[in-house]
Amino acid sequence: MRFLARADRASPWRPIDDPARLAALRAAIDNEPARFALALYAVAWELAPPPAPAPGAPILFIGVEEGGNHAEVGLTMIEGDAPLALPQLPYLRLADDRDTLRGTLLHETGHAVHALLARARADAEPLADGAIAPIPHSTAAVTDRRTALAEGLAISLEAIAAHCGRDPDVRRFYDHASPRHGPTGDKAGEYFFAARDLMTYAQTFARYQAVRDGAFGFEPALRGDYLRVQLDPARDLRTLRDPGSLVASEGFVASVLFQLIAADGCGDDLAALAPRYRALWQALATAETSAGPLDATPLLDVVAARGAPAIAAFLDLSHGATVDADAAAQWAALYDAALTVDVATRKRLMAESEPRRARWLAEAIADPAVLARRLGPVVRVEVAAVRVRLVAFGDAQPLRFDVNAGGAAMLELVPGWDRAAVATILAERRRASFASYADLISRLRAHRVKVTALAPG
16 A cells, blocks of 8 residues: 655645655554455455556555545556556545545445456446436435446445454444433434434445345335435335336445355454455456446346356345346235234245245346346436435536336426326336337327426436
């Protein structure tokens, strides 16, 4: 790891060589999540080393600057007195504070790993936000399929660190072990707890709890407000997400990747998990650099490359929604039986589910393209009349989403689409995914559903 600094945003990066500053930075990254991040990066570098003039041994460059919290590809720095351009090398830009050099460093290293492994894809943009959602990505959000893979991968690393790590500060936060009551002068008190995770925007706690438990396989519990639909982790556990929504959900992608690693337990510490990532990194590299039938759906491409264990995990977490048109209704019936403590019906439905699940698994192992059987193309729409604004991120943006991914809570935000209209749209989509914007408009007009608020996205 090498630390860099620069005089301002227009100046080139230069190695930090002040002994006291270097000692302080090295002490700040002397923590378990940071060591884990470096081990994962080293495995990725071994599988996909960047070309010269990048260094031969794995080195993660960190540009230290105020407000830094992301990864980029393409580092230009001054080495000695000469400029050095490393256009294919990922690097991090991080703030010099304790929390950033623990949790954020691990998350952003996930993006650096993805950039190394996906480098051979000319069209890959693993570090870019998607163009569909009008807000930056976040754990509970549905964005687009490529952003969901990139962010889900990084989020899953934080969930693993929370689940398996031994760092006392990390454990104390995620275990919620020391509640603080009464005025504290900061946001750590229990009074603020329900809002505290949203205050971070990253939703750190949800990244552990809801990702670990596979909660993002279900529709949002809330309706009527875009930000609550996209950012609040509350789930309607009776209602499965639609296929397009699943593969564009950062939290769902994170759950799949998390459970692939956590399925065999935690071991002694995070370092013990690094070898498990070799197979996952290889699957990611294969998915990103080899042409195949699942390229349009990056998560499924990774799952197929990883093989039977990943396929089984995906089918369980999705409850078969992408392969079986009856999956959502079957799950709702089982949920209702459990809710009413109808033991006889619950036992019958559970017994009926087993041969169905076995069939899904056998079919998908024989032909992984089965996993995308109920997925349609991405069909972007824009609703200029509905504006979405996060105060921290500037001007309001028009509502945008993939009409083959938006669930009922999202569709109801469109002016003129009441619950009856949304039910009609969803029924039409279940019959056949919308093939294009023109197909969408034609079919909605046939059902007398208003389309005046829509424009192609």
